[in-house]
Amino acid sequence: MRVIVESTPNEVARHAARIVADLVRRKPKCVLGLATGSTPLGMYAELIRMHREEGLDFSKVVTFNLDEYVGLEPAHPQSYRYFMDEHFFRHINIDPRHTHVPDGRALDFDAHCQQYEKLIRDCGGIDLQVLGIGRDGHIAFNEPGSSLGSRTRLKTLTAETVRDNARFFGSEEAVPRLAITMGVGTILESRQCLLLACGSSKARAVRDTVEGPITAQVTASALQLHRDVICILDEQAAAMLARRDYYREVEALQSRLEAARRARAEG
Numbered sequence: 001m002r003v004i005v006e007s008t009p010n011e012v013a014r015h016a017a018r019i020v021a022d023l024v025r026r027k028p029k030c031v032l033g034l035a036t037g038s039t040p041l042g043m044y045a046e047l048i049r050m051h052r053e054e055g056l057d058f059s060k061v062v063t064f065n066l067d068e069y070v071g072l073e074p075a076h077p078q079s080y081r082y083f084m085d086e087h088f089f090r091h092i093n094i095d096p097r098h099t100h101v102p103d104g105r106a107l108d109f110d111a112h113c114q115q116y117e118k119l120i121r122d123c124g125g126i127d128l129q130v131l132g133i134g135r136d137g138h139i140a141f142n143e144p145g146s147s148l149g150s151r152t153r154l155k156t157l158t159a160e161t162v163r164d165n166a167r168f169f170g171s172e173e174a175v176p177r178l179a180i181t182m183g184v185g186t187i188l189e190s191r192q193c194l195l196l197a198c199g200s201s202k203a204r205a206v207r208d209t210v211e212g213p214i215t216a217q218v219t220a221s222a223l224q225l226h227r228d229v230i231c232i233l234d235e236q237a238a239a240m241l242a243r244r245d246y247y248r249e250v251e252a253l254q255s256r257l258e259a260a261r262r263a264r265a266e267g
């Protein structure tokens with residue numbers, strides 16, 4: 001796992017956007033896995049700026065979102081479809097038909113979840129999966145105890161997640177108890193994962209994910225099994241990592257290697 005510590009959430013957003021933009025330029029038909037929540041908002045804002053000011057072209061990009069609440073209409077202001085449209089899709093030149101979010105109103109959830117997995121496969125698999133992390137270490141809505149081999153399915157939200165998300169709904173009672181979520185196994189099949197975390201409330205989950213044992217009690221820890229994960233953290237989210245100095249040293253050496261490679265390529 002590559003661990004990058006930036007000084008502020010703004011720097012985290014810019015670094016993450018650079019990684020996504022590099023992929024979109026390198027592979028215009030790439031498949032992005034996207035996340036909702038407060039954490040990736042800055043990254044979306046920066047990608048929108050790059051689209052407007054630098055002509056970053058999303059016309060061929062395909063996206064799959066991680067999850068959706070059960071029971072919410074796409075037009076519901078708290079639905080993840082609405083979130084993505086409002087904060088990202090309607091500001092860039094992506095083809096709306098290329099954007100996929102699980103349907104929280106599906107009648108046959110099993111069939112819908114299997115179809116979602118099939119669609120991901122038919123599109124060639126996810127090139128880069130963006131992830132936030134819950135305070136309990138969940139990725140997508142894979143709550144503690146989720147199978148590390150799980151696929152897209154219905155999941156019951158924990159009381160902690162319902163409490164955390166009540167801020168968007170006005171009250172805990174209004175938060176749906178069920179969601180459709182990609183499974184941990186689905187996420188692990190992405191070619192690359194980009195885990196973002198900011199703020200001290202995430203410090204324990206980040207420590208458990210990066211330096212703890214692999215356990216279904218912290219589903220993000222399954223990312224230790226993936227061969228290409230980049231974790232971008234702000235100082236507060238990184239505060240409990242025991243090996244912070246080592247990660248910094250690795251990144252400093254990595255930058256020197258990349259600079260040398262660039263200089264050689266430029267002759």
Ligand code: PGA
Pocket residue numbers: 036037038039040132133134135138139140
């Ligand atoms: P947040 O949510 O980005 O709003 O903190 C992350 C998550 O619960 O996965």
